[in-house]
Amino acid sequence: xxxxxxxxxxxxxxxxxxxxxxxxxxxxxxxxxxxxxxxxxxxxxxxxxxxxxxxxxxxxxxxxxx
Numbered sequence: 001x002x003x004x005x006x007x008x009x010x011x012x013x014x015x016x017x018x019x020x021x022x023x024x025x026x027x028x029x030x031x032x033x034x035x036x037x038x039x040x041x042x043x044x045x046x047x048x049x050x051x052x053x054x055x056x057x058x059x060x061x062x063x064x065x066x
Contacts, residue, residue: 004029011051 008027015025037044 001029001031004031007049007051011053 005027008029012022012025012027016022035048036050037047
C-alpha cells in the first residue's frame with residue numbers, strides 16, 4: 001500500500017504543478033485489493049502499477065454563484 005500511495009501522491013503533485021488546486025485532488029491507494037490483472041506474470045504486474053484519474057462532479061448548492 002505504501003508504494004501505491006507514493007505513486008498516487010506523485011500523480012497528485014503532478015496535477016498541482018499543472019495548476020490544479022490541491023483541494024480538488026484526492027488520492028487513494030488500493031494496493032492488491034483492486035488489481036486490473038490477476039495473472040502471476042510480469043506483464044500483468046506492470047499493468048497493476050497504474051494510476052487512474054476520475055472526475056467527480058458535486059451538486060451545486062441552490063442559490064450559489066457559479
